[in-house]
Amino acid sequence: MSGSILGDLPVLPLAESFALTAAYKTDSSPNKVNLGQGVYRDKWCQPWVLPSVRAAEELLHKERVNHEYLAIQGDESFNQKARELLFDSRISQQKNIRTVQTIAGTGANYLAASFCARHIRPKKVFISNPTWDNHYEIWKTAGPEITQQLYPYYNSNERCLDFGGMVKELEKGEENDVVVLHPCAHNPTGHDPTRDQWKSIAEVIARRRLFVVFDSAYQGFASGDPDADAWAIRHFYSIFFSDVSVSQKPLPAGMIVCQSFSKNFGLYGERIGALHLVSPPSVSTQGAFTHLTQLARAQISCPSLFGARIVNTILSDNSLRQTWEQDVKTMALRIRDVRSALRSELERIETKGDWSHIERQIGMFSYTGLSRQQVEMLKNQYHIYMLGNGRMSMSGLNEENVAYVAQAIKDVVECEP
Numbered sequence: 001m002s003g004s005i006l007g008d009l010p011v012l013p014l015a016e017s018f019a020l021t022a023a024y025k026t027d028s029s030p031n032k033v034n035l036g037q038g039v040y041r042d043k044w045c046q047p048w049v050l051p052s053v054r055a056a057e058e059l060l061h062k063e064r065v066n067h068e069y070l071a072i073q074g075d076e077s078f079n080q081k082a083r084e085l086l087f088d089s090r091i092s093q094q095k096n097i098r099t100v101q102t103i104a105g106t107g108a109n110y111l112a113a114s115f116c117a118r119h120i121r122p123k124k125v126f127i128s129n130p131t132w133d134n135h136y137e138i139w140k141t142a143g144p145e146i147t148q149q150l151y152p153y154y155n156s157n158e159r160c161l162d163f164g165g166m167v168k169e170l171e172k173g174e175e176n177d178v179v180v181l182h183p184c185a186h187n188p189t190g191h192d193p194t195r196d197q198w199k200s201i202a203e204v205i206a207r208r209r210l211f212v213v214f215d216s217a218y219q220g221f222a223s224g225d226p227d228a229d230a231w232a233i234r235h236f237y238s239i240f241f242s243d244v245s246v247s248q249k250p251l252p253a254g255m256i257v258c259q260s261f262s263k264n265f266g267l268y269g270e271r272i273g274a275l276h277l278v279s280p281p282s283v284s285t286q287g288a289f290t291h292l293t294q295l296a297r298a299q300i301s302c303p304s305l306f307g308a309r310i311v312n313t314i315l316s317d318n319s320l321r322q323t324w325e326q327d328v329k330t331m332a333l334r335i336r337d338v339r340s341a342l343r344s345e346l347e348r349i350e351t352k353g354d355w356s357h358i359e360r361q362i363g364m365f366s367y368t369g370l371s372r373q374q375v376e377m378l379k380n381q382y383h384i385y386m387l388g389n390g391r392m393s394m395s396g397l398n399e400e401n402v403a404y405v406a407q408a409i410k411d412v413v414e415c416e417p
Contacts, residue, residue, distance in 0.1 A: 016133065016387055024385045032383040033405055035396040038187070038364055039268055040221075040331050043398050048331075050266045052324035056313040065309065070302045072293045074101020074274070078308040081315040082274040086216065086230055086259055091237055096279045098289040100296055101303040104273040105217050105260025110138050111275050112213050112256045114295050116178050117143035119288070120211050120253065126170060126179040128153035130367075130389060132187045132215070135180060151179075154189045159357040159369055161191040167204055175209040176253055183214050184229040185222035185363025188391035192222075192362060198232045202239055211253055212236060217260040222363045224332035226264075226325070233257055241278050254279045254288075261311050263364065264328055270307030335364065338397040342366075345406035352413050366392045374412040382408040 013019070020036035034045075042048040073079065079099035083092035091097070102108040116122060125143065127135050129150035139148055149172075152165030170179060181201075186192055193201060205212060214233055220226035240252055254277065261272040277292060279285045296303075314320040343358045358366050370378075370390040378384040384405060386392045397405060 020385050020387065023379075027383055027385075029383040031401075031404060033385065033396055033401050035384060035386040035392045035394075035405070037396075038263075038393055039395065040263065040266060040364070041395040041398075043334065045396060045398050045401075048266060050324065050327040052314050052320050052327050053266060053310055055320055055323065056310045059313055060306075060309055067305065070101070070305055070308070072297050072302050073099070073289075074303045075305070075308045075312065077316070078312040079274060081312050082259055082261075083276060085226060085315060086219065086257060086276065087234060087237060088227070088230075091234065091242075094242075094281070096241055096281050096283070096285055098277045098285045098292070100275045100277075100289075100292050101308060102258075102273040102275050102296070103300055103303060104262050104271040105215065105258055106134060106138070106273075107271070107300070107303075108258035108260070108273045108275040109135065109213075109215060110142055111292065111295055111299065112258055113139050113142035114299075115256070115277075115288075115292055116211065116213070117146060118295075119291060120176050120178065122146055122177045122211065123174060124149040124177045126151050126173060126177065126210070128166070128180070128182070128186070130154060130188055131180070131182075132217075135215070146178075149173075149177075153186070154191065154367065156369070159354075159367070160360070161189075161193060161197075163193065163197050163200075167200060170201070170204045170210070171208065173208040173210045176211050177208070178211045178213055179205065180213045180215060181232070183216050183219075183232040185218035185365075187217065187363070188365050188387070188389065189367040190361025190363050190365050191367070193232070195231065195235075198235060202236055205236075205252060206240065209252055212255045214255070214257040216257055218263050218363050219259070220264040220325070220328035221331055224329040226328065237278060241280055243281050251280055254283075261307065264331075265307075265311060265314070265324070267307045267310065270310070271304055272307035272311060335394050338394050338402065339366065341399070341402045342394075342397060342406060345403055346409060349406060349410055351406065351410040364393055364395060366394055368392050368409075370409070370412070374409075377412040377415065378408055382411075384408055 017036055024034045083099055102111055124147045125139050126149050151169035152162040155162040184192055219229045222229045257276040259274045262268045314324050339359050343355050346355045368390040372388045375386055375388050
């Protein structure tokens with residue numbers, strides 16, 4: 001029967017974060033609070049265009065730029081500035097790093113998974129448990145034959161990083177298996193390894209010869225210091241892929257870093273990102289780079305122009321760069337302040353339990369420890385929206401609603417049998 005194949009396809013649910021946003025928008029309650037969507041909001045809980053971005057927009061408008069196609073690999077000036085931001089100006093000049101502009105961080109992750117599936121051919125991809133939910137979907141789509149192996153990341157009893165469990169699981173990896181790592185502001189837990197722990201993780205990766213894919217979505221946004229937030233990536237480069245590392249054995253076959261400009265530049269809808277492919281210094285990247293661009297050509301043909309121009313304009317101008325550095329500090333400090341305010345209010349009203357983890361975490365999200373039943377109660381009874389796993393987007397809080405949210409959390413926690 002004509003059309004029967006299409007008619008037999010089941011209706012799939014909308015991704016949870018998008019479904020939450022849709023439900024929030026239709027909620028008519030004056031008390032509603034959106035703690036689900038991973039976007040920055042100002043102290044009035046409104047979208048914020050970074051002053052550096054606004055200034056760059058005005059400069060581009062005056063230049064009366066055109067709208068021609070970019071090359072498949074993207075804007076070379078943007079790619080260079082993206083590398084410098086991530087690796088620093090010295091490392092970014094090395095010939096063993098090649099860059100492809102992507103459709104934000106999601107596009108970079110999908111391109112990375114597609115490339116690994118075809119050319120690294122891992123048996124397993126190690127993904128943290130929990131993680132950004134789209135990691136699962138990306139690897140299922142791009143590498144359906146690759147087993148997704150979840151490594152422990154979060155200790156729910158102590159509400160901290162399960163470092164021991166993480167390392168123990170990664171020790172099971174085989175040569176060229178892929179491990180996906182968050183360099184800072186882990187989504188959703190907000191818990192990052194210490195520098196000493198990163199060094200131990202690197203030792204395991206070298207010994208097991210794993211292929212690393214870093215997903216860098218919050219550089220600068222996490223701590224307010226772009227260099228500090230890139231420390232893990234730069235450490236991995238220095239010990240594995242710098243000239244000094246040539247004599248070290250064993251070495252990973254390479255590394256990919258997926259870089260997003262959605263959060264740290266507030267360019268959510270412009271979809272700006274980059275993928276950086278890193279090889280050992282003795283290995284040419286030319287062949288691998290052509291395979292990357294071939295995949296990019298098949299997926300998107302060429303990337304977005306306007307957002308890349310904004311990022312490049314900011315990072316190429318000393319004054320705008322300084323403004324942007326202040327912008328990320330503004331965002332990081334506001335998130336830090338609302339973390340402190342929520343914890344203080346929960347403790348002031350004597351909410352059952354220990355809430356110190358809210359301030360120990362970093363970045364946009366707090367992994368609150370609330371159960372799915374408690375989250376559902378918050379939505380249905382108090383019109384407070386967050387992911388079912390208890391992940392709260394901190395930027396949805398401000399001075400006006402933090403007491404309301406804290407009281408609602410106290411109520412649902414104490415309602416539990």
